[in-house]
Amino acid sequence: MNRKWLATPYLIWMVIFIVVPLVMVFYYAFTVKDVNGARFTLDHVMKTFDSKYMVALGKSFLYALISTVICLILAYPLALILVKRSKGGAAMLFIFILPMWMNFLLRTYAWLSLLETNNGLINTILRALHLPVLDIIGTPKAIILGMIYNFLPFMVLPIYNALAKIDKSLMEAAYDLGANDFKRLLKVTIPLSMPGVMSGITMVFMPAVTSFVIPNLLGSGKVNLIGNMIEQQFLMTYDWGFGAALSLVLMIIILISMGVIQRSDEDMEGGAGLW
């Protein structure tokens, strides 16, 4: 018996539960039901180009982009510091990703208590220090903060792994050839860690751009992102066809942008580079 048959149960599962559901999204996006049954339509897809949805999409991309950039700025030095500690580094890394094991919703909800304008802990401290209070709940700032908070570990991990993988002798070679610490960082460390940076960017940007929980909680429902639009189609207005079309547009944009990111980094093969 050939070992490859062991994959059979999975392959069946994969086709039924991965491929077919995605086909369903296409089906709903391109059909409309009436008395004669389902017929092909482009209405749903055309509707996604309405300015209302394009604005939501634009905002989603903008906030996700800002969050991703800030995550990168915060995570890179952090990963560098952790990698340098050859002994305690891995343990320290563990501390920085541990918060991910606290329930995501609860973690995000906790920021509400921290940020509350009147009684929140942060503002209480700010007031005690005679500093201006933060009034950001319900604004894009709170949403971006929530995204950074939730997705920062996704940026730290791949960068740390990429940095840890760099051969130490390359670092010494850069020194040997006259590069000081700063030039070495610029010319060797950063270029060699690019695969990690790229996966970090994908892993933060992707969930950020599609999130609907964070805007719901920290945006107090006042800021509608594309994720919220999709959620509403399914759970409030029950326009499934249009919801499917929105999901489809989102999915295609994500897959394209990920393709671009991966193309810019030839080392990755398939999706394996994400790891």
Next chain:
Amino acid sequence: MVKRGIERIYLGLIMVFLYAPILTLIVFSFNDSKSRAKWGGFTLKWYKNMLHDPEISKSLYYTLLIALLASVIATIIGTLAAIGIHVMKKKTKSVILNVTYLPVLNADIVTGIAFMLFFVAIGLRLGFTSMLIAHITFNIPYVILSILPKLSSLNKFTYEAALDLGASPMKAIRKVIIPEIMPNIITGFLLAFTLSLDDFVISYFTTGSGVTNLSITIYTMTRRGIKPEINAVSTVLFLSVLILLLIINKRSDRHAKKLGGMNV
């Protein structure tokens, strides 16, 4: 020396940023007042009450049951799949892996909606079964991804040696391959379990008829105020995971890094 100091301060600040909400949560799980801003004295009553609240205990039950079932089934299917995929031709392999990555790479909301449309289309009532299937499906790729790299680093001749020594293919897999990839199977299982435990988006779209997990319960509560018992449950869960991870960490030092590296 100065540089070292700056590094410490930097690490400290990020740590405060990451842990502030979690510590707040844990502290308020001992708060005698229902307010999530004011301290009303120390109490353990939320811990005592948490299992008596039907809403919370039911969702905790479903959370654990689904996480356990989904991760066990996903580990079995995924392990077999990894062993099979590993020996496939390069082209077939890359096609299968690309499809496998889809649920990992795709937005959770799209995956969730795709499931929902699918279940409705085949006439499966949304509830326990649909949620379980969804969880198994998004868990399998993580199991496969935990095991495949190890398989390719194995000495491929050990399997052939086992055959040469008279073991049947099944026996060779059981006696030679499985023991070698065991740490990765465990990693994959734990990864699947924790992902399942924490999932909200996909569960949200695939559940119905009174079946909820903790995440969904919390989400519905956010509109009318979180019960303090939830803080207590989450603290218990967080500490259990922490202890579990520390035990695994102690058992094999490299494991934490791997588990960390896998967790997306």
Next chain:
Amino acid sequence: MEKNVIIRLENVTKSFDDQVVLNNLTLDVEKNEFLTLLGPSGCGKTTTLRLIGGFEKPDEGSVWHQGKDISNVPPYKRNINTVFQKYALFPHLNVYDNIAFGLNIKKIDKSLIKEKVQKALKQVNLVGYEKRSIEQLSGGQQQRVAIARAIVNEPEILLLDEPLGALDLKLRQEMQYELKTLQKELGITFVYVTHDQEEALTMSDTVVVMNNGVIQQKGSPEDIYNEPVNAFVADFIGESNIMDGIMKQDGVIEIFGRIYECVDKGYAINEKVDVVVRPEDIKLLEPSENKLNGQVTSCIFKGVHYETCVMTEGFEWVIHNTKNFKPGEHVSINVDPFDIHIMKKMVEEKVHE
């Protein structure tokens, strides 16, 4: 006394995790010489090289470069370059950019960089490979890029850390020759680390044999081979028959209870010594009354010679000769007096904690 010493390590001690790797080591490297640090793994040869390169700092003692203490000077401020063990080429840069790395850091004029890189490529026979990526190169080519990348900076000293270890035998021999030629051409100092004695003897002007963080012997390849100072060096450099002996008087040695003539002098009467005889210095003749007789145990064809093993009174000799003996044949061991090397017993060294 200061005749052109370019690098001096002075009483250097270095430990890692409480393990002493270099023990009060003092070494002079002369200008323009090809000096090889030779020894088994863990003998401290690489650490010595890294101290010169600036990648390690001595715990005690100091490193001098042309009369200046450079113990605390970082690598990027030393006019010394290294060819790393596994080349350490930058995978994100092509051949040209790898070689130009050091020059780019120094912000030299672009056209001058181009000129210098071309010259370096010519020196290592890689003209036309500028645009290749590192992964496209064979081990031998990567080796050449690593050398070019180092010498293009015109260092005063080139450090080479087992640079040929990853290459196959034939390529290794070719590169040995090329490295030697390159060193003469450039007229700079090479400090070379290897555990391969043949490599050391072929290329070097000076060989430094190390063991346990201590220099055993320093000398020309001929000296090291012909006059090893102790049994370790004799054993490490080429194959040797090493046995116990007792010095009876100047020029007379007792081995296995027999008296032999030798040429060494200056030992105390009845001093216990190590006796070393090279396999190629032994002649096997018909057994006879006054000689050390034995029986052939094996005889293996090795290409240029036969490797014959002979058992005499409990000691097994290794002999290289050109005649095929049959196992079981009776022979006698014959050595000329000047091929019997007498050396002081190695003091059983206590490990310094």
